[in-house]
Amino acid sequence: MKLVWSPETASKAYIDTVKSCEVHQESSVAELISAMAAGWNAKLILETWSQGGILATSIGLAIASRHTDGRHVCIVPDELSRSQYEEAVGEAGISPEIIIGEAEEVMEGLVGIDFMVVDSRQRDFAGVLRVAKLSSRGAVLVCKNATSRNESSFRWRSVVDDGSRRLVRSVFLPVGKGLDIAHVATSGGSSSNSGKGESRWIKHVDRQSGEEYVIRK
Template identity: 30%
Template sequence: MACWSAENATKAYLRALKMGKRGKEPDVAEFISAIAAGNNAQLMVMTCAGVTGPTALALVAAARQTGGRVVCILNSLDFYDASRRALGNYADCINFVIGDAKTLLNDYESADFFLIDCNISDDKAVLRAAQEGAKHGGALIVGYNALHKGPGGRSPDEFNTHFLPIGEGLLVIRKGTPSKAGYGVSTRRRSHWVVKIDKLTGEEHVFRITSPHPKEIKA
């Protein structure tokens, strides 16, 4: 995966913010979009526990910034119909696949970004399948709704794992980078995003702030 692009991350973040129709209130979907676009992801594969929505829009926003494409794995045709209705015109920007995520993830060895809903059935096995299926050097695996899931599917010997206390929790794993911190949360510096609105012009400015001594943030 390419080096981090702050420009791509910022533009995707703002695009996702507008696509989500939440005005100027940021949410976890925008952070996901920034992570994917900032890493210049070209093939983004996501799994959902049910009907998809803001997180899919986040990847669409990232794909528009990077020129990539999005695949969404659903386990039911009922979820497919409902997801298309929820996404409206943006549904045509996503390639939907119906089936078992644990099996289908192996079909996307060239993917450089995986987004896993940790509320999915057997989430640990799905995360592990994404880890084992990712053949792209430096691929990112992001689990959302991970706040109460613990270390599920993490391998301290092979994966460098980060937990970000954003929304319901983001679990970030970079494939191919050995972890020096051991099992659990990385000891690297944490960062967070701040959105500032210019009261005079209405312009949005996004800053990524890194703290050398991170404190626990309650979402």
Template identity: 30%
Template sequence: MDCWSAENATNAFLTTLKMGERGKAPDVTEFISAMAGGNNSQLMVMACTGHPGSVLLGLVAAAHQTGGRVVCILRSEEEMHAIKGDYAKFVEFVIGDDVKTLLASNYEGADFVLIDCKLEDFQQVFEAAQQGVSVKSAFIVGYNALHEGPKLSFDHKGYFLPIGEGLLVSKIRVSQGKNIGGGRRSHWVVEVDECTGEEHLYRVSTSPNTN
């Protein structure tokens, strides 16, 4: 659904808070939940290394608001058995080493893809997710982006947000199977209040270059 729902974003954010599992950087979970909920995401796919932690709860909260599905791709059965019990009622778990192929063949209709930057082939997976979008509008998000350090590349048209361990956010719009070159683009801007140290997030739309 190609429209932003402030109500869903707010409700997903509040639902995540009520779940009560807040880790080292709780703002990451809540921000991801609000973004997925506000996007009215219907198919949310997460690819991670090891236990996804509270971040997966953010997608579950968003799905509660949108009526969507949550799929979590893991690399081994051991990882699945360690996690599945806590999320079995809310998340579909899939095991596979080749995340790129899974995204392209099984989940090309995903409108919110969340990727752990700690994956060895993270950048290839991120780019494959962007190229495989078949719905009208989709968010591709990388978390733990600071793990990439100097290797972090912005060639894949993502915006870096200094939230928690870092987020890399890309919004893709497609028309008849092709990326839209025109139209308005949107991204997130982070401003820090010098007095309080609080971070304020704004969603900004910009017009494309006419050259």
């Protein structure tokens, strides 16, 4: 098995996220990420969050998980972040599973990740990507706030090409503060791009700038 794109599910998640994120900052990022997670029919959706982070992405991922009947997990570093995050998501009407701890340690108990979002501003974001236990179908990994990350030398191949998984494709999108996205194949699933009809196009319009982006998947 491998990740299969569903444009219908992606569209539904995108529309629902637009409705839910109208008053949130970086809503364009949330809409795009939500559509991607839903379109790939992600069953285990993981994100990292710390105190003061933007909530819109969580709303988008929660909506995507509803459309895929998936599990939405958020890793927070400490009790203060958990309290702040829990209060915020409660006001937004969503209830992701919250796990407290260092992301690299918590990752040991999370197997089969289909879709993962990390904040590039966090010190250990690259390490988290390295230890993530991905689904046998492969996974989509997203670094948000990519233009402000500390590791200027970051390369996807340095964190995903390790013998058991392989970078299929990656793309950088100037949405919000930058989205760096990678599609990763694992040894448990096919990574071929040659099959007919497998490519899909996603059109996304940044509501703040009015710019239109077309992404091939």
